[in-house]
Amino acid sequence: MLHSLVDNWSNYNVTKIKRKIDEIKVVSFDIFDTLIKRDIKNPVDLFQIVERKTNCKNFAQKRIAAEKLARKTLAVEEVTLTDIYTFLDVPYDIEKLMDCEIECEIAISSINYEIIDLFRFCVKNKIVVLTSDMYLPQSVIERILEKNGISGYKKIFLSNNYGKTKLYGELYRKVIDNIGVKPSEIVHIGNSFKADFIAAKRLGIRSVKCSTYKNRLQRVYDNCLLAEPFKYELLQSFLNNHTPASSNDEYYTFGYEVFGPLLYGFVKWLHEEIKRDNIEQIFFLSRDGYIMKKLYDQMGYITPSFYLEVSRRSLRVPRYNRSYSYEDMIETLTVPNMTNVIQIMDSFGLDYSEYISEISQCGISVEEQVKRDTLKENAKFRLLFNIIKEDLFTNAEKEKERLLKYLLKYDFSKKTAIVDIGWGGSMQKYLLESLKDLKINCNITGYYVGVTRKAKENLKLNMYRARGYAFDCLNKDEQELESSYIGLIESLFLEQDGSVKCYVEKNFNVTALRYDYEYLEDGHLSDEAINVSRVQEGAVKFASDFDKSINSELIGSDSKVFYGNMHEVGANPINRNIKQFGTFRFFNCGNQVQLAHPRKLSTYCVHRSLLKKDIYDSQWKIGFLKALLKLDLPYTKMYSILRRLAN
Numbered sequence: 001m002l003h004s005l006v007d008n009w010s011n012y013n014v015t016k017i018k019r020k021i022d023e024i025k026v027v028s029f030d031i032f033d034t035l036i037k038r039d040i041k042n043p044v045d046l047f048q049i050v051e052r053k054t055n056c057k058n059f060a061q062k063r064i065a066a067e068k069l070a071r072k073t074l075a076v077e078e079v080t081l082t083d084i085y086t087f088l089d090v091p092y093d094i095e096k097l098m099d100c101e102i103e104c105e106i107a108i109s110s111i112n113y114e115i116i117d118l119f120r121f122c123v124k125n126k127i128v129v130l131t132s133d134m135y136l137p138q139s140v141i142e143r144i145l146e147k148n149g150i151s152g153y154k155k156i157f158l159s160n161n162y163g164k165t166k167l168y169g170e171l172y173r174k175v176i177d178n179i180g181v182k183p184s185e186i187v188h189i190g191n192s193f194k195a196d197f198i199a200a201k202r203l204g205i206r207s208v209k210c211s212t213y214k215n216r217l218q219r220v221y222d223n224c225l226l227a228e229p230f231k232y233e234l235l236q237s238f239l240n241n242h243t244p245a246s247s248n249d250e251y252y253t254f255g256y257e258v259f260g261p262l263l264y265g266f267v268k269w270l271h272e273e274i275k276r277d278n279i280e281q282i283f284f285l286s287r288d289g290y291i292m293k294k295l296y297d298q299m300g301y302i303t304p305s306f307y308l309e310v311s312r313r314s315l316r317v318p319r320y321n322r323s324y325s326y327e328d329m330i331e332t333l334t335v336p337n338m339t340n341v342i343q344i345m346d347s348f349g350l351d352y353s354e355y356i357s358e359i360s361q362c363g364i365s366v367e368e369q370v371k372r373d374t375l376k377e378n379a380k381f382r383l384l385f386n387i388i389k390e391d392l393f394t395n396a397e398k399e400k401e402r403l404l405k406y407l408l409k410y411d412f413s414k415k416t417a418i419v420d421i422g423w424g425g426s427m428q429k430y431l432l433e434s435l436k437d438l439k440i441n442c443n444i445t446g447y448y449v450g451v452t453r454k455a456k457e458n459l460k461l462n463m464y465r466a467r468g469y470a471f472d473c474l475n476k477d478e479q480e481l482e483s484s485y486i487g488l489i490e491s492l493f494l495e496q497d498g499s500v501k502c503y504v505e506k507n508f509n510v511t512a513l514r515y516d517y518e519y520l521e522d523g524h525l526s527d528e529a530i531n532v533s534r535v536q537e538g539a540v541k542f543a544s545d546f547d548k549s550i551n552s553e554l555i556g557s558d559s560k561v562f563y564g565n566m567h568e569v570g571a572n573p574i575n576r577n578i579k580q581f582g583t584f585r586f587f588n589c590g591n592q593v594q595l596a597h598p599r600k601l602s603t604y605c606v607h608r609s610l611l612k613k614d615i616y617d618s619q620w621k622i623g624f625l626k627a628l629l630k631l632d633l634p635y636t637k638m639y640s641i642l643r644r645l646a647n
Contacts, residue, residue, distance in 0.1 A: 006193045012210040014118050017187070024206065025181050027122040028157075030166075030190030031132040031141065033212050035115055035150060037241045039108045039551055041233040048230060049104050052554060056092045063088060063101075067135075077168060078159035081135050102140050107550040109144045110241045114214060115189070116150075123152035131175055131188065133159040133166050133195055154179075166195040172203050216240050217257055218250065218576060224568045227560035234551040235261060235561050242545055244538075250580060251531040255538025258565045259492045262449070264543040265562025266469050267295045270419060270447050272557055273467065274303055277445065280414040283308040285431075286512075288421035290495035291536050295543055306410065308418070309512035311500040315430035317349035318400035319437060322393045326385045329392075330375045336591050337616075338369050343591075344381070349395050349502075350388065358387050402503040404438045405510040412442035421493055422448025423482065425455035425466055425474070432464055449489075452480045470563040481563070484639045485570030487586040487595050487619020492539075494532050496525065518587045528584050571622055571636050578627045586619045596623030604628075615642065 021027075029035050032043075040046060047060035066088040070079045073087070085098050122128050130153050134141065138158055145151070157175050164170035176183055183204035190196025191212040200207035217240055223232045239257045270292075274282060282305040284293035293307055312334055320329070335343045341364050345352040352359065352366070359366065362384040375381055385392075412435060420427055428446040435442045444465070451468030459466050460474060471478045482489055498515035519529035546552050555561050569577050573596075582596040596618060598604075604611040618624040621642070622635045 007191075008211040008213055009193065010209055010211040010214075012114075012189070012208055017118060017189075017208060018121060020187075021122070021125060024126065024187050025185040026127045026129060026175075026179055026187075028129050028131045028175060028186055028188040028205075029115070029119060029122075029153075030188070030192070030196050031130055031145075032134065033112075033191040034189060034196075034210060035112055035119060035130070036109050036144060036148060037112045038105075039110055039234070039238045039241055039549060041237050045230070045233070046101065046104055046108065049108070049550065049554060050097065050101050053104065054092065054097060054100055056090055056097060059090060059092075059097070062090055076163045077165045077170065078133065078163055079135055080160045081137060081140075084135060102136070104550065105136065105140065106144050106147060109148060111148045111150070112241075113216070115210065118189075119150070120152075127179065128153045129155050129157060129175060129179065131157045131166060131171060131190075133171070135160050166190075166192075166199050169199050169203055172200055172205060176203075216243055218253060219569075219574050221565050221568045222572070223564060224572065225560040225564045227558060227564055231555045231558055231561050232564065234555055235564075238546060238549055238551050239542075242542075249534055249538075251534040252538035252541075254580060255492075255535035255540075256542045257538075258569055259535050260539035260542025260546075261562040261564075262470075262566045263291065263295055263539045264546060265557050265559060266449055267292060267299060267301075267543070268552075269469050269557035269559065270296070270417075271299070271301050271303075273447055274417050277417075278415060279303060279417045279445070281306065281411075282417045282419060283410070285310055285418055285420040285427060286500055287311075287495035287497065288490070288493040289419050291493055291539070292419055294536075295540055298540065299543070299547060308410075309406075309500050310427070310431060312426060312430055313347070313349075314399075314403065314500045314502055314512070315427070315434045316347075317396055317502065318403045319430075319434060320349070320393060320396035324393075326382050327376055329385060333372065333375070335372055336588065337372050339372050340369055341366060341381075341384075344375075348388070348392050349399065350392060355388060359384065362387070399502050400438075402505055402510055403434065404440075405505065406503045406512070407435065407438065407440060409510070412440055412444065414443065416442065416444045417447050418444055419447050421490065422446070422450050422466075422468060423452050423454065423486075425451065425458040425464070428464060428466060429458040429462065432462070450480070450482055451475075452483075469557075470559045470567075481567055482570070483643070484622040484636070485620045487584075487588075487593075488570055488581055488623065489566065490619075491528070491532060491581070491584055491586065491595070492535055494519075494529070496529055496533065519585075526585075531584075570620070573623050573626050575626075575630075578623055581620070582623060582627050588619065591617070593617045593619060595620040596627045598624055598628040601628060 044064055047063040051059035067084045069087045070083045074083060081098060085094050088094060138156055138161060141156060141158065157171055159165045159171055162171060162174050164174060166172060187206040187208060188196060188200040189208045189210060191210050193209060197207045197209040221236065223229065243257045244253055282303055284305060284307050286307065286309045289307065293305055296305055316332060329348065333344065333347045335347055341359055342352045345355065362380045364380050364384060370378065418428060418431065425446065432442065432444060446466035448466060448468050450470045451466055451472050451474045453473045455466060455474040466474055468474065471481050473480060496517065498517040500512045501515050502513050503510050504513045519526040578596055582594065584595045586593055586595055598614060599610065615621060615624060622639050625635050625638060
């Protein structure tokens, strides 16, 4: 604990250093953990990477032992990489292992964004040297610096070149003698308390200590899904080194470190699955599939993909036929538990505003709220159905004709993947049933972020095939992860256009007709839409950066790693997360609620029925509870209890 505190203590202040720059002639920078960071948690994790890449059994353990033995045996202040490998006892080609370590060292290196601006300032104004205790050859160090765009320094002083270290002060003496300056005319910047701060001070060099580790992320993320710790830390280390934390755009940053890993992991998994299944074409379903397809295309995957503009409404309404009774129609409704005539008419495929007199004639008020479960026994709505059913079925027949023309643009007989955010599988069910009704042959498998237990009813009973990435309750005995924050995660996938209503034909071309976009205000995008767009931009940038990283190769598409940050925010939000997304509006079957924005606690103390209603309506229930109570409490357990009581 004390070592960690000392290691991360810092007196580094860019403004003060720049102010005193005229008093010095030379600025010396340490290299590793100062100018250069590694995309790993601990330096020795590099050896785990080499072990996994070469399949050299116990390499990491033996590499650590070899370095200790070399330092103990050889009578020098610093050893070289060649010295270390002389003591390495493994049944493997030593030269190949050493080359692999060098290449991995270069691959995991990245700029320290906390230091680089000061370095560039100093290069323009002063003599800059690099001073490092390191066993790597200078040629390798130069490759690392070149890879990360670090140039303009006068000279590199490496301990293994001189057999002298900073820790004992002798390497600093080499700097003083070689450059020809007094110790007081040098400032040295580094992360080691002993080697960079104390040892330099003893010689009269002005020393500045930067922290070895600084959390640059919006929050600390726990390994909440119990991913393999090594893989989990590979992602977190990469994020901490690369996330644009200095950006004033917190939504872009959130996209980079939370939504980006989820989106990247899912699309990579999708690519692996469709290759394994010999899929011939992919349909990304609107609207959640929009950002998925964008990333899929950006990553250069070659299986042909299309954007299929469909919705539950556009697939459901054309299936209505004249044999449907009132009870059958009520069974098809996709409306909230508490609903109204506007939502019911829309679910029937009709615009309520064209039937104002008929609605009034039946004694129904537009503002009247009615329980969905009571509709079968509701005489007023039964009467309304009998009045409008001719229009309802005539409209359904017209929509069916246009839907058929739209779907016939594609060849569904090919081995096909449909891709969406997922959950209960109703979209796949509606699509497959529509294709069956239209006598279109198909061979379709669904690939989703997550598949809930509801999919057993929608898909398994009908022998429909589907798989989930983060969790799969259809094919495995897994836990549903999304239920307490479903509105939050769905908001991040938003396409900036309205849901598909139906299809229209113009000049023999059938296209999707969209509803107005919910997040348009006076013709302009609302703050929510703009912020989601920034989240998605950050996510795509993460994917672009991470795909080039060696860490990507080592993690693969592991969902426990890539979904972890999303689940941590959803199920264990901090106040910052609530502030970012709590007031976001969420539209569900015509209902508008805010994700996690409760009334005052005192209001609920007086009106307890309001609390039940607001929790029910909330689409980020754990966020709602956290925003209401504000304390650090076991909200996941509280949510589980509430869910059991509700059932």
